[in-house]
Amino acid sequence: MGISLLCFCLVTLVTLILIVKKIKHSKWNLPPSPPKFPVIGNLHQIGGLPHRSLERLARKYGPVMLLHFGFVPVVVVSSREAAEEVLRTHDLDCCSRPKLVGTRLLSRDFKDIAFTPYGEEWKERRKLAVRELFCLKKVQSFRYIREEECNFMVKKLSESAVNRTPVDLSKALFWLTASILFRVALGQNFYESKFIDKEKIEELVTRLNDVFLKLDDLFQRVIDDHKSPGRSKEHEDIIDAMLDVLHKQGENDSLKLTVDHIRGVVSNIFLAGIDTGAINMIWAMTELARNPKLMKKVQSEIRDNLGNNKETITEEDIDKVPYLKMFKASAIGRDPKLWTNPEEFNPERFIDKPVDYRGQHFEFLPFGSGRRMCPGMPMGMAIVELGLLNLLYFFDWSLPDGMTIDDIDMEEAGTLTIVKKVPLKLVPVRVM
Structure with a gap:
């Protein structure tokens, strides 16, 4: 009797769950979704390289699919048409951000731009x-x-070129972007700053747990230094600009800027800017190292257009080399319906192709689109273009002794940003 009752209850419970599930899907007309486990949802299907896992799932379930990260439903779009629907047609409905524990820490209780939910406060900061x-x-x-x-x-x-010594180009490009952003945002020379423990900067950028307190302490000391009346400065940096806004705001302003907001915005600049610019340059140089003919072609155009006697490269030189812009972009598009051989590094696919990176062509969105489009796009592009131009004008590049093109490791790592797992090491040969 007891076993029969238990079986009846189990069958009834399963039946009710299936009925509720069917009604729920019918009511909401949800996108296709892979099967999920209790509690973890679809997290087991994401793996260490989410962009690859999502690509595989999209091939099976379509360009608009529903996943569950634990109990959180997530809609993933992966086609030009779906991206335009989300980022243009329904931009206002989709441009907010959920209030999660991790993003609350990262944004100093939503005092930044990247993770703050949409509303009047976010609009003022974005402005x-x-x-x-x-x-x-x-x-x-x-x-x-x-x-x-x-x-x-x-x-x-x-x-290093004097002795033909291999250099860790991954590290060199990371320090390049870090040095630029330290001076731009904090007004501090990276190699001379009295606030920076240089050996721990990489740890601060890549580790999440106690990083926030350390970064807050760093940023607060720099902000306090900016407030000092006798401080000497070579230029007005981003903290100067935000402190100026803070001092000029009135008592009756509805949305006041605070020091917490300054720390939040500066944190966005560092956590979003230091690695992304370097990563783009590292992958570009990796692809060129694997394609020596392409490397020679872009170098020839650069040197023919700029001449052979330049001691320094300026940003005025960037527009003289259109081929450089094409090969930076070629690693972004991945949809085989829109791009021929999308996994192949082929800059010439952009010749006479009216596709721009500023968020209006939805097959190509390196900086996003709509209200949440990356505000740091002009700065990011300037760093990447100038960095690559210097590498390709002044140096030829060869592989370390005993290494062939096939030995170049292309393994990816990371989640939100996809880094080259094995650092890129090349031998510079100074030619200019």
């Missing part, structure tokens, strides 16, 4: 970023910093 921090005039004012740091990188690489 500050676009008008004051990353406007064209402000980005151009930092041009000499980018040029000086690239010159310093060329000098260091030239020292």
Whole structure:
């Protein structure tokens, strides 16, 4: 009797679950979804390389699919049409951000731009970023910093070139972007700063647990230094600009800027900017190292257009080399319906193709689109273009002794940003 009752209850419970599930799907007309486990949902299907896992799932379940990260439903879109639907047609409905524990820590209780939910507070901060921090005039004012740091990188690489010593290009490009952003955001020379423990910067950028307290302490000390009346400065950096806004705001302003907001925005710049620019340059140089003919072609165009006697490269030189812009972009598109052989590194696919990176062509969105489009796009592009131009103008590049093209490791690592797992090491040969 007891066993029969238990079986009846189990059958009834399973039947009710199936009925509720069917009604729920019918009511909401949800996108296709892979089977999920209790509690973890579809997390077991994501793995260590989410972009590859999501690509495989999208091939099976379509360009709009529903996943569950634990108990959190997540809609994944992976086609040009679906991206346009989300980022243009329904931009206002989709542009907010969930309040999660991790993003609360990362954003200093939602005092930043990247993770703050959509609303009046976020709109004011976004306006500050676009008008004051990353406007064209402000980005151009930092041009000499980018040029000086690239010159310093060329000098260091030239020292290795004397003895044909392999250099860790991954590390060199990370320090290049870090050096530029330290001066732009904090007004501090990376190699001379009294606040920076240089050996732990990589740890601060890549580890999440106690990083926030350490970064907050670093940023607060720099902010306090900026407030000192006798402080000498070579230029007005981003903290100066935000402190100026803070001092000018009135008592009756509805949305006040605070020091917490300054720390949040500066944190966005570092955590989003240091690695992404370097990662793009590292993958570009990796692909060129695997394609020597392509490397020679882009170098020939650069040197033919700029001449053979330049001591330094300036940002005015970037527009003289259109081929450089094409090969930076070629690693972004992945949809085989839109791109021929999308996994192949082929910059020439962009010749006479009206596809731009500024968020209006939804098959190609390196900086996103809509209200949440990356406000740091002009700064990021300037760093990547100038860095690559210096590497390819002043140096030829060869593989270390005993290494062939087939030995170049292309394994990926990371989640939100996809890094080269094995650092790229090449031998610089100074030619200019």
